[in-house]
Amino acid sequence: MTEPILIVGGGPAGLSAAQALSAVGRNSILVEKEDRLGGAPIISGYAKLVPSDEWAKDAIGGMVSRVAESDLVDVRSGARVTEFTGAPGAFTATLSNGESCQVSAAILATGFTHFDSINKPEWGFGTYPDVVTTVQVEQMISSGKGVYCPSDGRAPERVAILLCVGSRDRQIGREWCSKICCTVSANIAMEIREQLPECSVYIYYMDIRTFGLNEIKYYWRSQEEYRVKYIKSRVAEVTSDGNRLLIKGEDTLVKRPIAIPFDMVVHAIGMDPNVENDSIAKVFGVDLQAEGNIAHQSNYGGTGVTSRPGVFVAGAAIGPETIDDSIAQGQAVAMSAMALSPLAAAAAE
Amino acid sequence: MSNSGEKFTGHGEEWRDAKLSAQDAATATSWVELKIDKRAMLTNKDRVEDVRDAMWELEKDGEIIVHRVGDQHEPVMAKTLYGWDKKIPTNQLWHHKSCGQCGNIPGYPASLLWLMNQTGTRYLDETDQTSCTAWNYHGSGIGNIVSLAAVFLRNFHQAYVSAQAEGLDPGYYYPLVHCGTSFGNYKEIRHFLMHSAELREQVRKILAKLDRLIDGKLLIPEEIVHYSEWLHVMRQRIAAKQQIDASSLRVTIHPACHVYKMVPEDVIYDDDVLDGNRVAVSTGIMQEMGTQVIDYSTWYDCCGFGFRHIISEREFTRSFAIDRKIKVAVEEAHADVMVGHDTGCITTLDKNQWIGKAVGKDYALPVMADCQMAALLCGAHPYKIVQLHWHASPFEGLMEKLGIDWQTAKAEFEAYLEDVAEGKIETLYDPKRAITSGEGYQR
């Protein structure tokens, strides 16, 4: 009999892998460190997803219930893998709750960590309460409370969204583009304009990367239909004059330094490597790449192949990734793991 | 600008909590699932270079010798921007003076030495030192990396050997840099030195001629330390000597660019000071001494000194100093005083206030260095020690607010000047020690 496949992480990539394996009749064990499944979209309380416009709790929630209802998926939440030994086809995984299980392969769908804006203190987060992150705005919207200034609960009249917070910045050792923030920010800007039609929303950008069809649906539409203003500028500092927030920037296209007051400043925070990647790499014996994500080989010979045979990786564990692509990768890597395991099992005999 | 206090987010008496409910606060940060050390590189230190690693390598290779901060210097560990350690020596210090301070704001170094006397800190203030010459370089473009490096290492070599003049071992004294520009420049040059074998060779040749090598090798300091860092790690010990209550004082801090923006990874950020979100020096000691440190919107701005501007484009300097710093501190933060930690800034912010009156910008904000303020609060004489008469900004009102009788103090000082004229001079240390070689040297 073929052993089940271990999936680590219950976010979009992990759920998708479990769904796929279940669909073809393969058993899997899904280990999730939180007490519930869903990953960042559920745990962090995202609102409407890009580009489907579906609420995270419906879209990802649907994936969660399909997986939970499947007889072929053995969900172990509130647990971590602490030890992983053996060879392809015959691995043993030990969990933090003391259980151990035999698996033929492993899929690491361990995701990312949101950038902590405290690492960029000159942009005011941690100093001024009305400087918030995109995740906080998502939570304001998904909770049904609407967008408000945390300092006093008022509806903001002027909002600035700063792109590339924790991305494309050598000063803090994060040179990568986080891929999703341009589109997500344009989406949030439209949500704010819809909820608060009197509120002006500005987006401060270096380049707009609403790739593919998102160009039309987010970048163009946010301007044409929602009158969101884009200023090509990375701001230097966010301060306060005691009444409002002030941001200091250069409008690089007009070439003058500017200081503009706002009620609320939103950091479009990027995607860091999972803070636990060091220990994940150690437990599973896989390499990390230079930036600290889980390293994988080129895709031409197979998807999600790590440095350790029989261990695969999918989704944002590889680097900044969208939800849709994480889902696609989860399914693709399920195929890699499944294709390998009978061969490996045969070889092992 | 009105200050209702409702939305003020500074750090003074108007400070208001954000009033997030416990649940909202938890939600806002719930995604920080593990404790992430502030500013720590998740992907480890290799991604931002620590120049000290290069120093240890070069020392191992026999290229340089590192002048260490040893136990004898009673170091206190501080945390820098990325959470790395920096060793701040607290005893046996060699004063590397600032030309602008000594020429123009002499109460600045005098207050520092006075505080050292109060805290029992041993030090040497001697004549065998030059300016770092970086003011000239940044202002005029005359000078270059080789000359700056040679000047830097010549001064630091002298700091290393200076104790021999007193019959003590080399390395007994550790250099303490008074000037912010020297501090920034030396760190920048140390970085270039560690990365260029060619530069090291050029400098080695010059220093060999001057007999300023150790065993034929360049002597590089383990830490380049600014006096404000000494003040910061000594702040509790200094506050213990405080005699004057300062709780009503509204203080604005002007942080110096060359102190915290040049080589920013080597500057102290303290979790206990402004939550580690801004440079800790000056703010730390002012808070420790019970003042109210008030935030203002142009906190990050420079002073307008400009190196050449202060000399030849003073319209820029004074406009910037008044419009973007002094005016904001007065109108927005209602400050009683602006406190800084660098030569050029104190000069610029202080001296340019007089001309402001001519154009209706009479803000009258006292400006002084953190060590001057600390000395005042510890009971130092405002004229004899803190030497406030050299300051152009009006400090008399500030004295009155602190309950210091400046008129009596001034009269005492004027009487003292008569003693001085007769040669009866009081000094902070034995003048013989100031000369360590050549004419006038006495063992």
Next chain:
Amino acid sequence: MTTSAPSNAKANATVIADPVSADAPVDREELEQIFDDISSHPRYDHELNGCLNCGICTATCPSAHYYDYSPREIVQLLWTENLEGIHDAMQEKIWACAQCYTCAARCPFGNSPGGLVMVMREVAIKHGMESAKEVLRPFSRVMLKVMSTGNQLAPNMITPDHFPDWGPNISKVEAPLNILRKAIPMPTLHTLETAWAVNLKTSIELYTIWEDSGVLDQLETMDENLFDVVVDIMDEKREDYEDWLEEQDDDDDDDDDD
């Protein structure tokens, strides 16, 4: 280094001139030499890595508020090897920079526009540009002081004559400057001619640094009169020092006789 030749007809021209400007045209060769000196400067590669044109440098630049100066423009000119633009910026713009290095502390690419300005200033001096001479003229008093004494500033330089905008009183307590200086409780500060008393040997050592690092050459290019004055002072002080050394030998001899 090589620069990509412009694709238009100008490529073969030896001079580049603005048809509507009366300014003398600058030789292409001279432009290339200037850029060569800039890009081969030891600081250059350390200070310039690329550019995202995000404008954070200009956003935070004090000089950009008051001058037609933008650190982003400086970076862009250098990165794109815009030789005419670089030459133009060296006439005035590079002297607007206040050298605060906020740009360097903020740049997400790890550039230092302020450091690049210093490289361009050094090269402007190397080429003896008129603009640099003009800009440095008011600096000569300070330059003389730092070159000859190793101190940038001296108490007797700060007078209401030189700093009329600092008010009529340099000290709020009236007394002769030498008395006020002696009333500073640090013995090293009882000086008028230098910020602190400088050991003679220290100055002599500094002169060797000036000579061997090329700083004297820079000075000679920029201001020959000042150069002559500085060299005279250097000679004089070196003689004083030699005399003192001889005296010591004599004293030692005397000691031996005892």
